[in-house]
Amino acid sequence: MNHTQSKLSNGATLITVPESHTQAVTVLVLFPVGSRYETPELNGISHFIEHMMFKGTTKRPSTLVLSRELDAVGAEYNAYTSKDYTGYYVRIDAAHLELALDIVSDMLWNSLFDAEELEREKGVIAEELHMYEDNPLMHIDEFLEEKMFDGSPLGWKIGGTDKIISKFDHDAMVQFRDRFYTPDKMCVAVAGKMPDDIAVRAEHWFGGHQRERSEDTKFIEHTFKSTDVKTVIKWKETEQAVLALGMPAYAYTDPRSSALNLIHTILGGSMSSRLFIEVRERRGLAYVIRTDVSPYHETGMFSVHMGLLPSRVDEALTTVMSELKKIKELGVTPEELKMAKDHIRGKMTLSLENSSALAEWFSKQYVLKGEIETPEQRMAKLDAVTLEDIRAVASDVINEEKFCLAVIGPFKDASVFDTKLTLGV
DSSP states (O other): OOEEEEEEEOOOEEEEEOOOOOOEEEEEEEESSSSGOGGGGGGHHHHHHHHHHSSSSSSSOHEEEEEEHHHTTTTTEEEOOOOEEEEEEEEEGGHHHHHHHHHHHHHHHHBOOHHHHHHHHHHHHHHHHHHHOOOOOEEEEEEHHHHHHTTTGGGGGOOOOOOTTTOOOOHHHHHHHHHHGGGGEEEEEEEOOOTTTHHHHHHHIIIOOOOOOOSSOOOOOOOOOOOOOEEEEOOOSSSSEEEEEEEOOOOTOOHHHHHHHHHHHHHSSSTSSSIIIIIIIIIIIOOOEEEEEESSSSEEEEEEEEEGGGGGGGHHHHHHHHHHHHHHHHHOHHHHHHHHHHHHHHHHHHHTTTTHHHHHHHHHHHHHSOOOHHOOOOOOOOTTTHHHHHHHHHHHHOOGGOOEEEEEEEOOOTTTHHOOOOOOO
């Protein structure tokens, strides 16, 4: 897939991914900052800043003025914050590309951060946090990572807590923004239908802005510690229990990630995966049963998630342990490996027909890895994975001594779960 990478005059990186078979274009700006870059007193400020960017600029003094311009042309626009990055995007009819460039640039460089709006938004974000906490299926991920990455900012909530965000003020927010939102760290990605002079237009809207470069933008690396506590429980009177089993895995750039992603696909990444068939289809134990891969800069996590009746948790955990043991000790079949590779190739092809997905793919590769890996290069790595690679990675990652189980439901005694977290003899 063709793309270009260049530098704007202020040091920002521009990535363009032209696609002629669409009438849409996406402008996405990504910064390498998220909750893991925060201090305990500022936990949640990256996410709060994301919200404040939509609250008006010097040119567009309110949310209503800003949103009306985009709504008038049917654009899709939003932002997101993770532990490692924050992104702002507009997906729009290519005829209105200039509007997208204008508004994203305006938000990033000219947002007002009005004190009255800031206080009002504290209530909005508090409700957002409550929404996640009240939904076990949404909350279980951060509950697991809180335990898995104990003692590290990786274990903190991306949105912070009510108590912390209530103390945020204008000066702290602007100082944090100016520290991390500098041109040398900014990646501007434009994907979809675009004119030949896109670099000139990007330079006009993004290249002329400056903020003083900051060297103090490091994060604390996480090192997994051994612990006797395998299970953490959050008591909640629910009809369904939600469980997430985690184990340490690999960083963004680890070459073993390709094999792990194939294991994820075979074990719990589709409706024909081993866990889906065994836990849901054959035994009827759960509606939700899936695996997930969560990489970070220096580490990562592989996890199994399920939601089911509390009375069926024992049987489900036993079944999951049996499937983990099988793939660890016996690996996978040639047919399963081929199907997993074809599955990922197909999913990738479908997702990258969307200009937003294209912009995110290329910008995240650059921001998180320091270099761009194209979809074709990614597939070449996956195609090179052998049955022996699968067995080696499964043996390494599926280590019961490092299992961590997070449970939300009507349970109080964590010790009863610890005895289930074994692969047996």
